[in-house]
Amino acid sequence: MNERQKKALHAVVEIALAGGKDVGSTELARALGLSRDSVYQLLLPLVRTGLVLAGRGRTGGYRGAPDLTERRTTDVLAPFASGGGRAIGQGTPPWVEELEQRARSAAERVYEAVRVVDLVEAARRSRGTPDWQI
DSSP states (O other), X not given: OOHHHHHHHHHHHHHHHTTTXXXXXXXXXXXXXXXXXXXXXXXXXXXXXXXXXXXXXXXXOEEEOTTGGGSBHHHHHGGGOOSSSOOOOTXXXXXXXXXXXXXXXXXXXXXHHOBHHHHHHHHHHHXXXXXXXX
């Protein structure tokens, strides 16, 4: 998983934790350790795919699509794919290339099995946040 994919997952979880309320770019920037402009650039592919909805104007923010928490993590990661992993140097034995391909395939199966809601629940547990809302 590349760094943009990690930040995108983090952003999606922060947005999902808001429970349908708008999350401002300043709040997301603080949570992600990014500038507001970087948050905009990071979320743009997710807005284009419809996973994240963007509000307009001074009070605008970001909120998840209605089905966001039921989406697979692969849906979040896909717009940030780096194009097939890192290049293997010339002279690398075929069995090393096979091992790396197997590792990528295993990771892909895990990402496909995990939904955004699973990440939200893990974030709540790590923060000590109750699962219920008022």
